[in-house]
Amino acid sequence: MEDILEPSQERNPGKLWSPSFIIKLNRMDLSGKNYKDFIDRNEALKKQYSPERAEKQHSKGKLTAHERISLLFDPGTFEEIDAFVTPADTPVEFGKVEKTYGDGVIVGHGKINGRLVFAYAQDFTIMGGSLGYVHSKKIAKIQEMALKMGSPIIGMMDSGGARIQEGVASLSGYASIFQNIIQSSGIIPQISLIMGPAAGGAVYSPALTDFVFMVNQTSYMFVTGPNVVKEVLNEDVTSDQLGGAEVHATKSGVAHLIYDDEENTILALKKFLSYLPSNNVENPPVLQEDATPDINEKLREIVPDDPNKPYDVKEVINLLVDRNSFFEISELFAPNLVIGFARIKGKTVGIVANQPKVLAGVLDIDSSDKGARFIRFCDAFNIPLITLEDVPGFLPGYEQEHKGIIRHGAKMLFAYSEATVPKITVILRKAYGGAFIVMNSKSLGGDFSFAWPTAEIAVMGPDGAVAILYRKELAEAKDPDKLKAELVKKYRDKIANPFIADESGYIDEVIDPAVTRKKIVSALNALSNKWVKVPARKHGNMPL
Amino acid sequence: MNMMNIEKLIAVSSSGKDFEFEMPLKDKIVIQGEEYDIKLYYTEESGLYLVWNGKKYPVEIVKSKQNKYEILFNSISYSFTIETPFSLQRMKVLKVNKPSVGNISVKAPMPGKIVDIICQKGSKVSRGEPLLILEAMKMENEILSPIDGTVLSVSVSKDSTVMKDDILVEIEEKKG
Amino acid sequence: MNKLLIANRGEIAIRIMRTASRMGITTVAIKTALEPAAPYLATATEIYDNTAFTTAVPVFLDVDRIIAIAQEVGADAIHPGYGYLSESAYFAQKCIDQNITFVGPAPDAIYKMGNKTIAKRIARKIGIPMVDGSEGNISDADQAIKIAEKIGYPVIIKAASGGGGRGMRIVRKPEDMERNFNVASNESRKAFNDPSVFIEKYIENPKHIEIQVLGDTHGNVVHLGERECSIQRKSQKLLEEAPSSALDAKLREEIAGAAVELAKAVKYFSAGTVEFLLDADKKFYFMEMNTRIQVEHPVTETVTGIDLVEQQIKVARGEKLAFKQSDIKMKGWAIECRINSEDVQSGFVPSTGRIEKLEYPSSKHVRIDSGVTEGTTITTGFDSMIFKLIVSGENRKDAIENCKKALDELWITGIKTTLPFFRMLLRNEDFVKGNFSTSFVENKLDNFVLADKNEEALAAWIATKLFFEEHFSDDSNLDYEKGKDLGPWLLNRRIGQF
Structure with missing residues (x-):
């Protein structure tokens, strides 16, 4: 009897994508009536996922839901739930509802790199993956299980949207999914993979989760689609231009990570998950091996002598963290701030770094939003924060002020201050004004603040300071340029340096860049048991 | 595993x-x-x-x-x-659905200073034609067009300094 | 001469200091803010710290500063190397005025040969053949077009006080004249502080042959044979060899004789180089004279056994040449490959970075003149030539074989270099046969690197391996239990919070 329910784990050499979890039944030799129905139903389910359906999906450059699941989970570990549910009856006859098993979504659990993960994958080949009542209940069920078990949940979206035939029941279905995401937020990591269309209310399901992955050319997200845009505004726009992966990765910031194809998206997700804990009580998994040298003299060579010369802060990051461990997030959105996960001595850290290469690394509306959300994620999931600071200030100007840089900058300030995970700052170069405070200053609750000898810590940059403090002298000077140059030099030498801050305790130590990693490692060790009691409250009121 | x-x-x-x-x-x-x-x-x-x-x-x-x-x-x-x-x-599959024109970004091969811009937005360029001149290592380096096409945008100005891999010019590839 | 200040950096500074030290002379190198840890400093007996003195002009081009440094350190002589102030008559004169020995020719000779218009006039007077061109400098593109029409396209625009390919442009049709004129003039102004350019008829596919001359202050001038420098790209030399496979004994005598005549005409002393073009009919044309030590001087040293820097110093001390023309014997063959930090596959654009690993070939046939070590950072601030590989052999074939071996042994990572170019070149049939001209690199080569099919497959495997390691490597290193294993302090509080 042992071979009756044997999952087909063997690889089928002729066919690349064989859903490994469909039970192999042909060898069953049972005759009772119940068993006959059992076998028939299984056969029917197998037929439902026919090669024709798969081919249709493939011809659009997309994989089927089954193929996605089998790529994501360790072979033979995925267990499907509710495979045989059928769509709900519609209150009024309008349009056709395909009476299929599963109602256009696969839900279940399995192991990814050996760890329990829950997932749902919408199946575009069944009624366009549209979300009906039963479909939504399946998702909600798996969401609730993931929360109870304290395990990450992955959603793979490929859906035409709410099922029109089912009316308000399908809308209510969305609401219950949203409600579950919000309830689980900050308790288990929730990640969305957009692998086809996600339109209308459906976009809020990924938007509420922690991270959104998209696939170039085959995935879209928009609240109102091109047809509506055409109708209302009479503008011609393609789905890709309106809400393609590229747009959301660069302009809107909705997509955190985008890839050229689905395999790379799923492979990247698996790697990404390895940085995250299963829930907010545990710590992230630890990687054993690490041969990265703790002292690296190359770090001395990166920051140029000329304070106005740009450099790539990612070079610094890559030398500080374990070799090849930096996993950047939202690379293309607000690139003046670099964020991402990395490992130091095998343990996950979150990196927040100003990027002098882009807009001199200023803070603006987008980079504040980007930074704040990342900091809150790290805080929720016990991931220490490493801040690399080289910031000339906030981006000045009419546009930024009018769009509310005050509100947005406040988010970053709030997020840093609120975070109770270990917080370490290294000031590489500029640390001026309000931006110095915002970027995890010690007085804002930062645990350790280090500065390189190249650091310039002051209320404002030399030019601004000289212009204000010596306005009169400069106006009266015979050669104002010469006087200004002298004053700027004096300001740099005497005020804009790390030594005053060091001697007065506003930073912990001015360090040789070469030993930065060593300093961070010992700081992280010292902070590994950090606990801060936060005042009891419903929640703070973050300036959103 | x-x-x-x-x-x-x-x-x-x-x-x-x-x-x-x-x-x-x-x-x-x-x-x-x-x-x-x-x-x-x-x-x-x-x-x-x-x-x-x-x-x-x-x-x-x-x-x-x-x-x-x-x-x-x-x-x-x-x-x-x-x-x-x-x-x-x-x-x-996706190439079949996509028109065969592509946009190419010409990037700075090295950090340096833009000393002259030869092409303009809209100018037709052929492969190997100089687009701009980048000064680095005390040499003026002509940055050449990698394709035949039309200049969509020039993202740098004269005398600006650029980093390696900064986008200098975007060119739309000629069809056919 | 007791104390020699080296007004240069990089490999040439090291090369000069080696000989000077061997001759018992104290050497002084200048430390600059741009490369305060440069390898050339380690060779010097004394280091002058000029890091605090930063100006827009590099110190090695700053006449007053160099003189001031020499006086401060008590140097009684200055060696300018090549480039920078090596061909500045003004600087040479300034040294003499301050009672400092300038290791090089007299200011007058530098001036006459440095100004190409004057140099041509002198050469014409003594009957050395040369190509048609503008009589003197030209002021604008229109004038250039007029002259070009007279002598016929293609023409070449050259910097009046230039060298080393800077400020040089070939023009093949009138509509390209204006742009090229401006580029050449700008480049010339930046490199030599002199925007003046002239034009002359461009000889298609010539060979570049140059004669090393050496004179003393007593009127003796000898030649040390020729070097062939036809392997060039955009007039930048890449590979030089001595002797040249294009010359026979008679032609050698003729060309070298002309070079010696020219040197004598300007009362030349110290080391100098007279450059000629050799066309397909083996007719030679005078191009210019370089009044300094050349980058490629080691190939001549290798085949003659004469240390040119030593001779420069001796001549500067007023000594007579210790040998006559008939004493000079050439033996064997030498090839020099210029290892530049350049990305050959992207069109020889400068490549920057940090030299991670550097292993030189070890062989008695190999000489390395290097200005870098492991850990040196290559910036865009300096010339891209980082070291020279000089390989000798009994004859050309033997030298090529030795050179191939040496190139295969050379291991350099961190930056892209011209190394793969030479690996290809030394295996090129036409090159091996001696069948090449100055347009060889640009016109005759389809591929600038050694394209081996096997290597591409190996590279494909490497890329696949990297991808595999990133996504499919054994995950047993990832420890989930360790993430759950919290101490009681943290666990109790964390749970208590919720």
């Missing part, structure tokens, strides 16, 4: 040549019908190197992004994208 739902990986070179490798990848390579041992090593002292056929070759990773790799192997640079059978198929 490995996921082995992918049967082979295909390295596609920048010139479009395919090299297939069975999964899981072994430390073996078949060259002209003969199988050789091949091994990649990393040591702190020597960096990355390859041993093949009794010889040591230096290997450097110039860029690696997603499935795109630019490596220096024995001082020569090679670019590959690593594909699966389906992602290759997908590439073909």
